[in-house]
Amino acid sequence: MIIASSKAERRLLELGIHSPNEIDLEAIAWDEGVRVQYKELIGCEARLVGYNNRAIVTIRNQSDQRRKRFSLAHELGHWNYHRGRSFECRVDDWIEGYTVKPAEEREADTYASELLMPKYMFEPVAKKLKRPTFDGVKQLADAFNTSITATAIRLVNINAWPLVLVCHSKNGRVWFNRSKDVPERWFPQKELSQDSMAFDQLFANEARVRAQKATADTWFDNHEAERYEIIEDAIKISNDRVLSLLWIENDEMLKEISYSRFYR
Numbered sequence: 001m002i003i004a005s006s007k008a009e010r011r012l013l014e015l016g017i018h019s020p021n022e023i024d025l026e027a028i029a030w031d032e033g034v035r036v037q038y039k040e041l042i043g044c045e046a047r048l049v050g051y052n053n054r055a056i057v058t059i060r061n062q063s064d065q066r067r068k069r070f071s072l073a074h075e076l077g078h079w080n081y082h083r084g085r086s087f088e089c090r091v092d093d094w095i096e097g098y099t100v101k102p103a104e105e106r107e108a109d110t111y112a113s114e115l116l117m118p119k120y121m122f123e124p125v126a127k128k129l130k131r132p133t134f135d136g137v138k139q140l141a142d143a144f145n146t147s148i149t150a151t152a153i154r155l156v157n158i159n160a161w162p163l164v165l166v167c168h169s170k171n172g173r174v175w176f177n178r179s180k181d182v183p184e185r186w187f188p189q190k191e192l193s194q195d196s197m198a199f200d201q202l203f204a205n206e207a208r209v210r211a212q213k214a215t216a217d218t219w220f221d222n223h224e225a226e227r228y229e230i231i232e233d234a235i236k237i238s239n240d241r242v243l244s245l246l247w248i249e250n251d252e253m254l255k256e257i258s259y260s261r262f263y264r
């Protein structure tokens with residue numbers, strides 16, 4: 001028996017949904033009393049107006065199909081968690097302000113991520129990837145009909161592989177996210193190293209190449225870093241944003257180091 005690990009997953013299991021292509025968001029919305037419409041929206045990606053047990057969600061029709069899908073799932077998150085209130089959401093912000101967004105927005109994002117990529121479906125496929133690189137992320141994104149960024153974040157959060165995901169703009173690090181198995185001492189540098197793949201794509205407009213080995217000090221200041229190698233991959237997601245996926249495959253790097261002996 002599958003045990004739901006979140007409210008969104010419980011919902012999917014109640015509906016008897018067991019494969020990604022059965023996740024029909026409009027049908028789920030209908031079932032919850034939510035009418036969905038697509039319109040030209042300016043200044044926001046999606047809007048939810050609720051009254052009693054019914055709501056209308058409006059999605060910006062100029063956006064691409066996977067973003068619309070995420071936006072609808074996000075609004076269903078508000079409907080499930082924050083009933084009785086109305087929202088106007090710039091859903092793309094969830095990536096940018098990853099740690100500084102209001103709690104309700106983060107809750108809605110988490111709900112969306114769990115509804116579109118439920119652990120009981122996502123984790124088994126993620127664990128079967130040959131390598132956790134952006135080629136693997138693309139496979140998952142196609143299977144779950146989600147964006148590269150949302151899928152990469154889910155892959156890191158689900159902790160199927162020891163990964164660090166970092167987003168840089170030309171001005172430096174915008175946000176990063178780390179799998180649970182990666183110790184906190186691996187904290188990515190603010191500035192992109194000129195030796196990184198991400199640097200070539202962001203500043204030299206070079207095309208993406210395959211994931212490759214890099215010395216860990218390309219990414220981390222940590223004094224042990226020069227001893228290790230990691231696998232890095234990078235993909236440009238907009239003019240001024242590049243995502244890097246760092247696979248910490250060396251077991252030594254994953255060991256928690258106890259510093260207590262220094263304090264005795």
Ligand SMILES: [Zn+2]
Pocket residue numbers: 074078087088089090104105108
């Ligand atoms: Zn929202």
